[in-house]
Amino acid sequence: MAGVWVFKDGIVRRVENPGSEESSSAGDGGGGGRRKVLVHVPSGEVVASYEVLERRLRELGWERYLTDPCLLQFHQRSTVHLISVPRDFSKFKLVHMYDIVVKTRNVFEVRDAAAPAVSPAI
8 A cells, every 4th residue: 555644724634645745637536537526326416516416415314514604514413524515616535525424334436437337226
């Protein structure tokens, strides 16, 4: 497992090629130039906005906190989990996507943007 752990803007993440990190796009996380997207697995819907994300999280019992002007935060009463994402969707990065995946097991996944959508199992 090669790479360097980088702490930036309060977030820790592993970077494969630290020299090219600054030039990578917001969605690819430095992963070879492929853009990643967050997908709601049951519907196959790509999360292309916070409106979509909030709707899907509300379906799962997550509630939105309105306390931080810089972040959108969601909490589920039955857990200690808190999902925090930047208020500006253009700053929504791979680390935020994986945070959502981990806290909502089997509901969301991260895929390559060019990957074809997989039909949900019925």
